[in-house]
Amino acid sequence: MPAFSGPLQALVDELGRLPGVGPKSAQRIAFYLLKVPGPDALRLADAITAVKERMTLCTRCFNVAEGELCAICLDDRRDSTVVCVVEDPRDIVAVEKTGEFAGRYHVLQGALNPIEGVGPDQLRVRELLARVDAEGLTEIILCTNPNLEGEATAMYLARLLNPLGLTVTRIASGLPVGGDLEYADELTLGRALEGRRTVEA
Amino acid sequence: MFLVHLEITGFRNLRHLALDLDPEGTTAIVGPNGSGKTSLVEAVGYLATQRSFRGAPRDALIARDSRSAVVRGLTDTDGRRVSIDAELRREGPSRTLVNRKPARRRSDLLDGLRTTIFSPEDTETVRGGPAARRAFLDDVLALCDVRQAALVDEVERVLRQRGALLRQAGPRPPADVLVTLDVWDDRLARAGTALADARDALVRSLEPIAARTYRAVAGRPDDLQLSYRRSWEGDLGAALAAGRTDDLRRAASLIGPHRDEMDVTLEGLPARTHASQGEQRTAALALTLAAHRLATDQLGSPPVLLLDDVFSELDPERSALLTASLPAAQTLLTTASPLPSGVATAQVLDIRVLQEGAA
Ligand SMILES: [Zn+2]
Numbered sequence: 001m002p003a004f005s006g007p008l009q010a011l012v013d014e015l016g017r018l019p020g021v022g023p024k025s026a027q028r029i030a031f032y033l034l035k036v037p038g039p040d041a042l043r044l045a046d047a048i049t050a051v052k053e054r055m056t057l058c059t060r061c062f063n064v065a066e067g068e069l070c071a072i073c074l075d076d077r078r079d080s081t082v083v084c085v086v087e088d089p090r091d092i093v094a095v096e097k098t099g100e101f102a103g104r105y106h107v108l109q110g111a112l113n114p115i116e117g118v119g120p121d122q123l124r125v126r127e128l129l130a131r132v133d134a135e136g137l138t139e140i141i142l143c144t145n146p147n148l149e150g151e152a153t154a155m156y157l158a159r160l161l162n163p164l165g166l167t168v169t170r171i172a173s174g175l176p177v178g179g180d181l182e183y184a185d186e187l188t189l190g191r192a193l194e195g196r197r198t199v200e201a
Numbered sequence: 202m203f204l205v206h207l208e209i210t211g212f213r214n215l216r217h218l219a220l221d222l223d224p225e226g227t228t229a230i231v232g233p234n235g236s237g238k239t240s241l242v243e244a245v246g247y248l249a250t251q252r253s254f255r256g257a258p259r260d261a262l263i264a265r266d267s268r269s270a271v272v273r274g275l276t277d278t279d280g281r282r283v284s285i286d287a288e289l290r291r292e293g294p295s296r297t298l299v300n301r302k303p304a305r306r307r308s309d310l311l312d313g314l315r316t317t318i319f320s321p322e323d324t325e326t327v328r329g330g331p332a333a334r335r336a337f338l339d340d341v342l343a344l345c346d347v348r349q350a351a352l353v354d355e356v357e358r359v360l361r362q363r364g365a366l367l368r369q370a371g372p373r374p375p376a377d378v379l380v381t382l383d384v385w386d387d388r389l390a391r392a393g394t395a396l397a398d399a400r401d402a403l404v405r406s407l408e409p410i411a412a413r414t415y416r417a418v419a420g421r422p423d424d425l426q427l428s429y430r431r432s433w434e435g436d437l438g439a440a441l442a443a444g445r446t447d448d449l450r451r452a453a454s455l456i457g458p459h460r461d462e463m464d465v466t467l468e469g470l471p472a473r474t475h476a477s478q479g480e481q482r483t484a485a486l487a488l489t490l491a492a493h494r495l496a497t498d499q500l501g502s503p504p505v506l507l508l509d510d511v512f513s514e515l516d517p518e519r520s521a522l523l524t525a526s527l528p529a530a531q532t533l534l535t536t537a538s539p540l541p542s543g544v545a546t547a548q549v550l551d552i553r554v555l556q557e558g559a560a
Contacts (some may be wrong), residue, residue: 022293064432114365120377127229148388156384 008034060131062107062124064089072104079103081138085128085157087111087145089185095143103139106131111149112156120156128157132164139167141196146171158199169196203531204245204314204505206275212247212289213240215447218555223278226547229531229540234386236552238535242318242509244272245533248285249316249505250343251297263291276314278502316345317493319486320509325474326488327465327481334463340401341407341492347498348456349399356396359388361457367452374449382445389457390438396458399432404429404463404496411484411491413515414480418519419483423468432460482514486523493528503530512541 004012008030034043057063058070061083065071072078072092082103085154088093094104104140119124123168131137142157144150154170161168202225215237221470222228228239243262247252253262263270273280281539286298297304305308305352325333326486343350352367363385370378408427415425433440433456443446444456465472497503506527511534512520520541 097355112384114362114369114381114385117369119366119369148355148362152362152381152384152388156381159380159383181499 014078016112032083034085047148057107061105062109062127063092071100081136082141083128083131083135083137083139084141086143086145087150087153091143093146095193098193100190100193101141103141106140108144108153111144111153113149123153125157125160129160129164132166137166139169142168142170142199143192143193154199168199169195170199202276202278202315202502202505203519204274204533205243205277206273208271208273209241209244209269210438211264212270212272213237213243213262215240215244216264216554216556220532220550220555222533223547226234227533227534227545228276229544229546229549230533230535230552231540231549232535232537232552234537237556238325238537238552239320241507241552242320242507242533242535243523245274245314245505245507246316247289247312248287248297249314251287251295251310252270252339254318254320255322257297259289260291268292270355274314283313285310290431296419314423315496315504316507317344317489317496317504318507318509319489319511321511321514323489324482324485325453327476327484328478331460331462334465335400335459335461336491337488338403340465341395342399342403344492344504345496351394352392352399353391359385359392360454360457363454364452365387367448371450377394386438386441386445388453390436390441393458394437397429397437397461400458400461400463401429401431405504406495407488407491411487414490414494414526415484415487418486418522420518420522421478423480425472425484425487426464426466426469428464428489430462430464431455432458432462456486477515479519483519486511490526490528493530497528497530506530506532506534508534510535511539512536513538517541 011033012023012026012030015021015029016023019025022046029182033044033111055064055065057067058073059068061070061075063072065068065073068074079102081148082101083106083112084095084103085106086095086103086111087108089107092107095101095105106124106128108125108128110118111116112120114122129138132140140157140161142154144153144157158168171189204222205224206221208219209215209417214235218241220228232238232243232429241255243253244382247262253259261281267401269289273499274285276285284298284300286301287295288297289295296305297310299313302303302309337354343353349426355500363382366378366385370382374382404427408425411427412425415541416422424445434443437457440456448455465488467476467480467484470476472481476484493506495503511523513536520542524541524543
């Protein structure tokens with residue numbers, strides 16, 4: 001039996017589906033939106049619509065993009081022969097903040113995780129391999145998260161990439177074990193990038 | 202490190218109680234069976250490890266009519282006070298604050314409180330299956346060193362990932378799936394070897410202390426021996442490669458640290474099958490006290506010793522021998538029967554009075 005009628009309950013239900021929003025918070029936000037002036041609430045609705053309509057994934061690196069290519073792929077000052085492989089677009093933000101990297105990216109959209117049914121086919125692995133020749137890559141930096149799944153993914157990619165004859169490096173550990181790049185501070189991640197080493201698969 | 206204050210709300214059958222503990226001596230909690238003494242020990246254990254030492258799910262720890270349980274502790278390490286506040290919730294994530302900041306990693310928690318627990322159920326360490334002995338060893342490793350705690354977690358997670366992959370792969374998977382299996386095998390070989398090495402070293406350190414303690418508590422010169430036995434020979438990576446066909450066919454990891462065993466023998470015979478119940482109980486106690494002693498040496502100060510109902514099944518003679526064997530450490534013990542003579546207590550508290558006083 002839903003607690004509220006019609007549209008309000010629908011809003012509470014939708015908000016409750018958002019990550020990190022429990023039933024209590026969903027109610028609180030719904031009642032807040034009910035109370036605020038119309039234009040304020042509509043700005044949120046418009047922002048959601050705009051993101052869904054205009055933002056896509058970059059056809060080259062799978063970063064978020066407004067158009068076919070993302071801002072980083074469009075920037076011709078960046079080194080097009082070095083690619084940093086990350087799990088998630090938010091990891092690009094973390095690496096960019098270090099100021100230590102001037103190449104391009106490749107977003108896998110996840111990490112190997114059999115428990116959650118994620119294998120190589122669910123990740124943008126084939127697309128990464130295709131970029132090696134197409135873009136004349138000379139170095140690939142594996143910047144997956146320093147946790148178990150990220151390490152396994154890095155090792156898997158190293159096994160596929162090493163025979164292709166380019167330099168494959170892994171960010172140096174020094175990042176907290178079990179950590180996410182998203183939470184690594186700039187200094188630590190910067191040092192980890194600087195101290196990257198080649199990986200033997 | 203001492204536990205100086207404890208407060209429990211809505212944990213199992215404990216509605217609310219608060220008590221100050223004697224920092225160096227023994228606090229005895231008395232009361233009839235079912236009055237919540239074990240729950241109190243379980244709550245302190247939860248504060249240290251974020252789980253029930255009895256393996257109970259979190260939901261079972263929250264009082265039946267309550268949505269959450271709260272356990273608060275205050276520890277003192279050389280005058281430095283650390284507060285630990287654990288909130289268990291029926292819905293939503295449970296959390297633990299150390300000095301009012303959310304604890305994100307195990308290392309944050311080990312900073313606060315370390316405990317060694319012995320309860321009647323721990324006889325399973327000797328009488329039960331190999332899993333009970335592996336769990337005992339892993340708990341001691343985690344207690345002594347946060348890196349070893351991380352290693353225990355990692356092996357468990359690798360095994361879950363590898364198991365999931367084996368179940369998805371089927372008996373004859375294509376080559377690209379085998380490459381991902383290679384990766385998980387490599388992780389398992391590294392972490393699994395490290396864990397087996399750590400357990401092996403631990404067993405070697407435990408054995409002389411446990412043997413001595415057994416003789417002291419049993420009052421007999423019986424020989425207790427421990428040895429760690431791996432489920433593979435030679436290199437784990439090579440063994441996993443050799444066993445791959447079997448693993449794929451059975452869709453399970455058939456070798457690894459999760460199939461290892463610690464053999465416990467008394468006078469050369471397996472204690473699991475050949476020892477009497479009393480001997481098994483004494484051997485389990487000896488293992489726990491040896492672990493406490495080892496942790497004390499490695500950490501530089503003793504963990505809080507929690508003894509739940511430890512005297513109930515011991516005759517007066519063995520109770521006296523056990524009392525004489527107890528380490529110099531802050532101790533919290535519970536008993537339904539009168540305390541045996543010779544147990545020096547700093548305070549004796551009735552759990553029913555504690556609950557009424559706080560209500
Ligand atoms: Zn791009």
